[in-house]
Amino acid sequence: MRAVAARPERVAVVSGVGQGLALLLQVLAAEGRRKLAVEDPGSPGTLELLRAHGVRPVGVPVDQEGLVVRKLAASGAQAVLVTPAHQYPTGVVLSARRRTELAAWARAGGLVVEDDYDAEFRYDREPLGAVQGLAPERTVYLGSLSKTLAPGLRLGWAVLPGELVEPFAHAKRYADLGTGAIDQLAFAALLESGGYDRHLRAVRPRYRARRDALVAALREHLPEAELRGVAAGLHLYADLPDGVDEQAVAEAALRRGVRVATVAPGRLSPGRAAIALGYAGVAEQRLREAAALLGEAVREVR
Structure with missing residues (x-):
């Protein structure tokens, strides 16, 4: 394959x-x-x-x-x-x-x-x-x-x-x-x-639905973030608005019960502030709630 x-x-x-x-x-x-x-x-x-x-x-x-x-x-x-x-x-x-x-x-x-x-x-x-x-x-x-x-x-x-x-x-x-x-x-x-193939066919639409829910919610609650990497995988990449500190966003989100991954620890050269958001293990409604809370976190630190 x-x-x-x-x-x-x-x-x-x-x-x-x-x-x-x-x-x-x-x-x-x-x-x-x-x-x-x-x-x-x-x-x-x-x-x-x-x-x-x-x-x-x-x-x-x-x-x-x-x-x-x-x-x-x-x-x-x-x-x-x-x-x-x-x-x-x-x-x-x-x-x-x-x-x-x-x-x-x-x-x-x-x-x-x-x-x-x-x-x-x-x-x-x-x-x-x-x-x-x-x-x-x-x-x-x-x-x-x-x-x-x-x-x-x-x-x-x-x-x-x-x-x-x-x-x-x-x-x-x-x-x-x-x-x-x-x-x-x-x-x-x-x-x-054939059980492994059946398993993959079963989870792909489930993960796609979760991806769709998160993307839609982020576009509503954090429209200024640029989303990338949405066509595949189990996470999204979000470029944050100019002037926003990604670590401050992560800390503000965590205070609201939302954990995100900052990108800076994986950089060897400077780059734009960004975060990675995993969605595979989270139900669609919870993803929508998380996106709203993340939007609040970004507005708090701007």
């Missing part, structure tokens, strides 16, 4: 994307590659993970087409971490043109680490295959069940280029001796029965 080139011997089962990335960082660091290009803005948790493993993140800007690939060379990094299906936090989808450019960069000697974040949930756009299919020998593909089933189910996978299979397997072996077999067998049965 994702157009990934994956032979069984190239697939490693891991305890979520977090572990897959951590193991890969160990392998790259052992080869002397301690610099990794990342999308800017990106995930604060990912930046923390990189730094904890002694890897220096180098920011590459993101625009309306996704990662600005032509700026990769200037980063000096030999590897780049991307979320092309639905970038966090901006929600942008890496364009076909940029995917071609990224694959060409990889084939010229770079390594792409593709976190297939939110790929299963799209609403207003056609599906796009994974970047890995364009350069399978120069791409590490990471996926998990955290968004589709539950983050507490620590189960994911890494599809590896041939040269990384053995060192990655070695790192995995001595990290935990292997991911739990019972969870793997249960998920395999869910796949084989």
Whole structure:
């Protein structure tokens, strides 16, 4: 479904994307590659993970087409971490043109680490295959069940280029001796029965309805915010009005019982104030109420 080139011997089962990335960082660091290009803005948790493993993140800007690939060379990094299906936090989808450019960069000697974040949930756009299919020998593909089933189910996978299979397997072996077999067998049965596909078909319209409710409420209660990333995924990105401090907004919203994610902790260079709003686990009426409270919070700090 994702157009990934994956032979069984190239697939490693891991305890979520977090572990897959951590193991890969160990392998790259052992080869002397301690610099990794990342999308800017990106995930604060990912930046923390990189730094904890002694890897220096180098920011590459993101625009309306996704990662600005032509700026990769200037980063000096030999590897780049991307979320092309639905970038966090901006929600942008890496364009076909940029995917071609990224694959060409990889084939010229770079390594792409593709976190297939939110790929299963799209609403207003056609599906796009994974970047890995364009350069399978120069791409590490990471996926998990955290968004589709539950983050507490620590189960994911890494599809590896041939040269990384053995060192990655070695790192995995001595990290935990292997991911739990019972969870793997249960998920395999869910796949084989068609239950996983039925589950995805059932939740997509539910998440779309929640997305629609939140977008409509924000346009009513916070019309001055620019919404992005609405075509897919499980969160929205909202650029705040000029002059509004995002941390102050987050604190004012929390006092009203609404938790939002600020974007600044995921930036490596300055940018416009913005927040990310998750909607998957919240009922539609509660989302409408939250949007109204968020509008109050913004007006309070302006």
